[in-house]
Amino acid sequence: MKLLQDKIINEGQVLSGDVLKVDGFLNQQLDMDLYAKMSQEISAHFSAKNVTKILTVEASGIALAATVALAMHNLPVIFAKKHSTSNRDADFYCTPIFSFTHNKSYNVTIAKRFLTKDDRILIVDDFLARGEAVRGLINLVSQAGATTAGVAIAVEKGYQGGGDQLRAEGIDLYSLAIVDKMDENAITFRP
Amino acid sequence: MKLLQDKIINEGQVLSGDVLKVDGFLNQQLDMDLYAKMSQEISAHFSAKNVTKILTVEASGIALAATVALAMHNLPVIFAKKHSTSNRDADFYCTPIFSFTHNKSYNVTIAKRFLTKDDRILIVDDFLARGEAVRGLINLVSQAGATTAGVAIAVEKGYQGGGDQLRAEGIDLYSLAIVDKMDENAITFRP
Numbered sequence: 383m384k385l386l387q388d389k390i391i392n393e394g395q396v397l398s399g400d401v402l403k404v405d406g407f408l409n410q411q412l413d414m415d416l417y418a419k420m421s422q423e424i425s426a427h428f429s430a431k432n433v434t435k436i437l438t439v440e441a442s443g444i445a446l447a448a449t450v451a452l453a454m455h456n457l458p459v460i461f462a463k464k465h466s467t468s469n470r471d472a473d474f475y476c477t478p479i480f481s482f483t484h485n486k487s488y489n490v491t492i493a494k495r496f497l498t499k500d501d502r503i504l505i506v507d508d509f510l511a512r513g514e515a516v517r518g519l520i521n522l523v524s525q526a527g528a529t530t531a532g533v534a535i536a537v538e539k540g541y542q543g544g545g546d547q548l549r550a551e552g553i554d555l556y557s558l559a560i561v562d563k564m565d566e567n568a569i570t571f572r573p
Numbered sequence: 574m575k576l577l578q579d580k581i582i583n584e585g586q587v588l589s590g591d592v593l594k595v596d597g598f599l600n601q602q603l604d605m606d607l608y609a610k611m612s613q614e615i616s617a618h619f620s621a622k623n624v625t626k627i628l629t630v631e632a633s634g635i636a637l638a639a640t641v642a643l644a645m646h647n648l649p650v651i652f653a654k655k656h657s658t659s660n661r662d663a664d665f666y667c668t669p670i671f672s673f674t675h676n677k678s679y680n681v682t683i684a685k686r687f688l689t690k691d692d693r694i695l696i697v698d699d700f701l702a703r704g705e706a707v708r709g710l711i712n713l714v715s716q717a718g719a720t721t722a723g724v725a726i727a728v729e730k731g732y733q734g735g736g737d738q739l740r741a742e743g744i745d746l747y748s749l750a751i752v753d754k755m756d757e758n759a760i761t762f763r764p
Contacts, residue, residue, distance in 0.1 A: 405662075405684065406686075406687075410651060410652060410654065410683070410684060410687065411649055411650070411651045411684075411687045412639065412642070412649060412650040412651070412652075413649060414639070414642045414643055414647035414648060414649060414650060415647045417639065417643075417647075418643060418647060440631070440632040440633075441631035441632035441635060442631075444632060444635040444636050444639075445635050445636070445638075445639040445650065447636075448603065448605070448608065448635075448636040448639045448640055449639055449640075449643065451603070451605045452605055452608075452609060452640065452643065456605035456606045456608075456609060457605060458602055458603060458604060458605060459602070459603040459605060459636065460601060460602045460603070461601060461603075463601065465675065471596075484656065492601070493596065493601060493602075495597075496597075496601065496602045
């Protein structure tokens with residue numbers, strides 16, 4: 383998606399430690415014109431997939447999940463939680479997800495009543511690198527006997543390989559911008 | 574807002590420990606028809622306030638902040654973060670917020686470049702009880718020399734007094750449903 387690629391080129395920053403900093407428009411501060419257009423694009427790609435629910439994991443995927451849901455005729459959104467709260471259901475699915483940003487593993491959970499075997503789930507997240515978060519969410523969907531209809535991502539770090547591995551396994555993974563190479567001087571997108 | 578009150582009556586649950594469980598439509602699973610209508614209502618209330626940005630705190634306020642932003646002609650959303658990450662700006666505003674749900678205090682932060690003295694901020698969150706989160710966010714706005722144009726909340730626990738205290742201080746606080754009393758048998762809303 384050219385608009386997102388242009389934003390990344392013009393406003394993104396490549397920092398040491400393989401960090402692509404896009405918090406001026408994609409996370410922390412959200413450019414909602416961009417979010418509206420990204421959501422239309424994702425909605426168009428998955429329109430024939432009979433999606434019943436959007437699934438993401440807190441926190442930074444929630445905004446895109448919500449705006450994609452509005453673009454797809456107000457589909458329900460569910461999100462997996464990283465932190466146990468006092469009012470959590472007793473019956474939940476659980477999977478570990480390793481976060482390279484925070485350098486630790488989380489158990490993420492979702493109440494069983496929100497995922498049924500008839501659900502066709504579109505997984506949405508802002509970033510995909512090694513694919514740990516998406517694999518965790520696919521695992522939750524499988525535990526419920528539901529179907530992963532597809533995965534929609536704003537920015538994929540293509541050179542880390544997680545996305546291509548998911549595609550090789552037959553997942554319909556649609557990323558709006560795939561970074562194939564980046565350093566302080568240049569960012570190269572997959573055509 | 575009658576639609577939200579009806580949802581709370583029909584699908585909400587009052588649990589011990591003063592917990593109003595609404596995770597089937599307001600958090601964890603989000604009813605996006607409801608979110609779209611709540612956002613229109615909030616947008617209408619604050620339309621004359623010249624709001625420049627929507628501010629919330631991760632995680633559960635993000636969805637409502639994003640949908641309100643779309644309803645208000647794609648205003649930018651910014652959110653305060655609870656967790657330090659490796660790519661955080663060196664220059665940030667910080668305030669402690671005590672969470673009764675998690676029974677601990679968080680330092681929440683926002684990069685200074687996202688809040689300027691010319692900003693007129695609409696604070697959005699899903700819940701307000703004692704008002705700790707909103708006070709923390711107002712504090713961040715003040716630190717930047719910006720203006721709090723108003724506060725929009727989905728569900729306020731009116732009987733805990735945090736909301737009325739903010740109103741007494743002159744804050745334009747607009748809650749879509751104010752619970753004045755609740756127990757296992759009944760939930761009473763403020764007219």
